[in-house]
Amino acid sequence: MKVFVIAGEPSGDKLGAALMMGLHQLAPATTFHGVGGEGMQGAGLTSLFPMSDLSVMGLAEVLPRIRLLRQRIAQTAAAIAAQKPDLVVTIDSPDFCLRVLRKARQARPDLPVVHYVAPSVWAWRPGRAARMAPLVDHVLALLPFEPPYMQKAGMSCDFVGHPVVAEARATDAEIAALRARFSGRIMLALPGSRGGEIARLAPRFGAALAQAVPQGMQVLVPSVTSQADAMRACVERWNVPAHVLTDRAEKRAAFAAAEVALAASGTVSLELAANDTPMIIAYDVNPLTRFLAKRLIRLDTVTLVNLVSETRAVPEFLGHDCTPDKIAPALKTLIDSEPAQAAQRQAMRLTMTRLGQGGEAPGLRAARSVLAFMSAPKGETPTPAT
Numbered sequence: 001m002k003v004f005v006i007a008g009e010p011s012g013d014k015l016g017a018a019l020m021m022g023l024h025q026l027a028p029a030t031t032f033h034g035v036g037g038e039g040m041q042g043a044g045l046t047s048l049f050p051m052s053d054l055s056v057m058g059l060a061e062v063l064p065r066i067r068l069l070r071q072r073i074a075q076t077a078a079a080i081a082a083q084k085p086d087l088v089v090t091i092d093s094p095d096f097c098l099r100v101l102r103k104a105r106q107a108r109p110d111l112p113v114v115h116y117v118a119p120s121v122w123a124w125r126p127g128r129a130a131r132m133a134p135l136v137d138h139v140l141a142l143l144p145f146e147p148p149y150m151q152k153a154g155m156s157c158d159f160v161g162h163p164v165v166a167e168a169r170a171t172d173a174e175i176a177a178l179r180a181r182f183s184g185r186i187m188l189a190l191p192g193s194r195g196g197e198i199a200r201l202a203p204r205f206g207a208a209l210a211q212a213v214p215q216g217m218q219v220l221v222p223s224v225t226s227q228a229d230a231m232r233a234c235v236e237r238w239n240v241p242a243h244v245l246t247d248r249a250e251k252r253a254a255f256a257a258a259e260v261a262l263a264a265s266g267t268v269s270l271e272l273a274a275n276d277t278p279m280i281i282a283y284d285v286n287p288l289t290r291f292l293a294k295r296l297i298r299l300d301t302v303t304l305v306n307l308v309s310e311t312r313a314v315p316e317f318l319g320h321d322c323t324p325d326k327i328a329p330a331l332k333t334l335i336d337s338e339p340a341q342a343a344q345r346q347a348m349r350l351t352m353t354r355l356g357q358g359g360e361a362p363g364l365r366a367a368r369s370v371l372a373f374m375s376a377p378k379g380e381t382p383t384p385a386t
Contacts, residue, residue, distance in 0.1 A: 001023075001027055001029065001030045001031075001086045001087065001374070002030075002031050002033070002083065002084070002085045002086050002087075003023065003030055003031070003032050003033075003034075003085055003086065003087050003088075003089060004032075004033050004034045004079070004080050004083055004085040004087070004088045004089070005019075005020065005032055005033075005034040005035075005036060005040065005045065005088075005089045005090075005091065006034050006035045006036075006076060006088070006089070006090045006091060006093070006096075006097055006100065007034075007035060007036045007037065007040060007051060007091040007092070007093065008035070008051060008054030008091075008092065008093030008096050008097070009051075009054070009092055009093055009193075010037060010193045010224055011092065011266070011267045012036075012091040012092040012093060012116075012117070013036050013037035013038065013039045013040050013051060013091075014039050014163055014167075015091050015092070015116055015117065015163055015363075015366075016036050016039065016040040016043075016045075016089075016091050016116070017036075017039030017040045017042065017043045017363075018163050018166070018361070018362065018363025018366070019089065019091075019116065019140075019363050019366045019367055019370070020032055020040060020043040020044065020045065021043055021363055022361070022363040022364040022365075022366060022367025022368070023367045023370065023371075024043070024044075025364065025367070026364070026367050026368065026371060027367075027371060032044055032045050033045070033046070033048075033079065033083050033085065034047070034048065034076075034079075035047050035048050035049065035051060035054070035076060036051055037051040037052075038224075038225070048075060048076060048079055049072060049075065050226075052226050053065075053068060053069075053072055054069070054072065054093060054096050069096065072096070073096065073099045073100050073103065074103070076100045077100050077103035077104050077107075080100070080104045080107075080108075080111075081104065081107050081108070085111075086112070086374070087112045087113075087114065087370070087374060088101070088104065088111060088112070088113050088114070089113075089114045089115075089116060089370070090113065090114075090115050090116070090136075091115075091116040091117060092116065092117040094115075094119055094128065094132065097115070098131075098132060098135055101113060101135040101136070102135060105135055112137055112373075112374065113135060113136050113137050113138075114136070114137065114138045114139070114140060114370055114373060115132065115136045115138075115139050115140070116139075116140040116366065117140070117141075117142055118139050118140075118141040118142070118143070118146040118147075118149065118150055118157065119132060129149055129150055129152070129153035129155075130153045130154075132153070132155070133153045133154040133155050136155055137155060137156065137373070138155060138156045138157070138158075138369070138370075138373040139155050139156070139157040139158075140157075140158055140160050140366050140369055140370075141157055141158065141159045141160065142159075142160070142161070142162045142163075142355075142362075143159070143162070143304075143307075143308065143355075144159050144308075144354055144355075146159065147159055156373065158365075158366075158369040160356075160362050160365040160366040160369055161355060161356030161359065161360075161361075161362035161365055162270060162355040162356060162362060163361075163362045163363060164267065164270040164271055164273075164274050164352075164355065165274065165352055165355050165356050165357040165358075165359075165362065166361040166362055166363065167271070167274065168252065169252065169256065169274075169275070170249070170252040170253040170255065170256040170257075174249045174250070174252060174253040174256075175253045175256055175257050177249075177250075177253065178250055178253035178254060178257055179257060182218050182220065182243065183218075184216045184217065184218055185214075185216055185217040185218070185259055186217070186218055186219075186220055186254065186257050186258045186259065187213065187217055187218075187219055187220070187258050187259055187260050187261060187262070187335070188219070188220055188221070188222065188254060188255065188258040188260075188261035188262070188263070188272075188277070189205050189206075189209060189219050189220070189221050189242065189261070189262050189263075190221070190222065190261060190262070190263035190264055190268050191205045191221075191231075191234070191264055192264040192266070193223075193224050193227060194227070195227060195230055197264055198227060198230050198231055198234060199230070199234070200284060200285075201264055201282070201283070201284065201322070202231065202234035202235065203234065203237070204282070204284075204322060204323065204324055204327070205238075205262055205282070205327075206234070206235070206237065206238035206239070206240065206242075207324035207328075208262065208282075208324040208327035208328040208331060209238065209240045209242070209262065209328075209331075210238065210239040210240050210324075211324060211325075211328035211332070212327075212328040212329075212331040212332040212335065213240050213331075213335075214335065217259075217335075218241050218242070218243065219238075219240055219241060219242040219243070220242070220243055220245055220254045220258065221235055221242055221243065221244045221245065222244075222245045222246075222250075222251040222254055222255070223244050223245065223246055224246075225246050228244060228246045231244050232244045255271060255272065255274075255275040255277060256275050256277075258275075258277050259277075259278075259335065260277065260278050260279065260280070260331070260334050260335055260341070261277050261278070261279040261280070262279070262280050262282060262327065262331055263279050263280070263281055263282075264281070264282065264283050265281050265282075265283035265302050265303060265316070265318070266283075267304065269281060269303050269304050269305050269314065270304055270305065270351070270355070272348075273305050273347075273348035273351050273352060274348075274352060274357075276345050276348060276349075278334055278340070278341040278344040278345065278348075279305075279314055279334075279344070280314075280315050280316075280317070280327060280330050280331050280334055281302075281303045281314055281315070281316045281317070281318075282316070282317040282318070282322045282327050283302070283316075283317075283318050283319075283322060284318065284319055284322040285319075300312075301314075301316060302316065302318065303316055304351070305344075305347055305348055305351050306347070308350075308351040308354050308355060309347040309348070309350045309351045309354070311347045311350075313343050313344045313346070313347035313348075314344060314347070315330045315334070317330070
């Protein structure tokens, strides 16, 4: 089977890599082409262009790069036409992927399409599933409550679990090596993986940390390699001991060794939850994007731990509340309060259970779902992944 895979974000790259490895295991003859990052390339993909070209979020952030994005849409659709794949798998990044699919389906209306990561129609833009349905046949959902939304719109959908439950954890040796390098207490700062997030959030994080971090605690800042220089440039201006990490083993160890974390909103909250690391979430976007999002978002929380556990254990500071003076007191309380940390850990463990911890690896479940979809008679619902 020849599969064309598209991912546009670091989180999507992780999903793509796990799916590719699952397909390699279940269908070894599968070959891959498409767009991806370090993880997917490590699983055997040669990317058409750097995935970072697509890693932008929000209207104001997209506008300056609209010409490049249009070029990448056309280039990707042309590659699909040239490769003649048996299947296209798009991973998250719906604004880019759906535009590619529209062009690809014009050339080949019967092209089978699987989309990995259900759009968050339960949070905002409820019409997106209906708009996606003419271009997508089957959806792989990360959250257990998502399939009915996709099925209602006319697509088949499986809950395949979230990949965070299967990610490698730090070994005792890795943790010991990290502690030998960074003595004393450790906390994490995670201002995001996109350039725009780092530029917007890192200065606020640094100012909050300077107010809240006690003497003797060091701040570690895991970063994707492609953004490490930008991250270091911001961190150097912080008035708190901080170190940027890019080595995978060190980053794993930092998540395990940290007492608490200050993090941007996103899947990183689940990585922290998987490591039992209590957190404060803080996030903001461009003012225009914030104005639009405020009128569209239908939930009172955006943190996945809160949503999946059906609690509000993790404090959030979003939009106008994402300021050092508001973040710092909450962070200081979390650092000092064992009951607050314990409440978060209870919610985090429930989250991990609901996301599939203890079951088959999500990448393998996703691969089974893809193969079931491809083998099902056209028009029939495939057997769900088990």
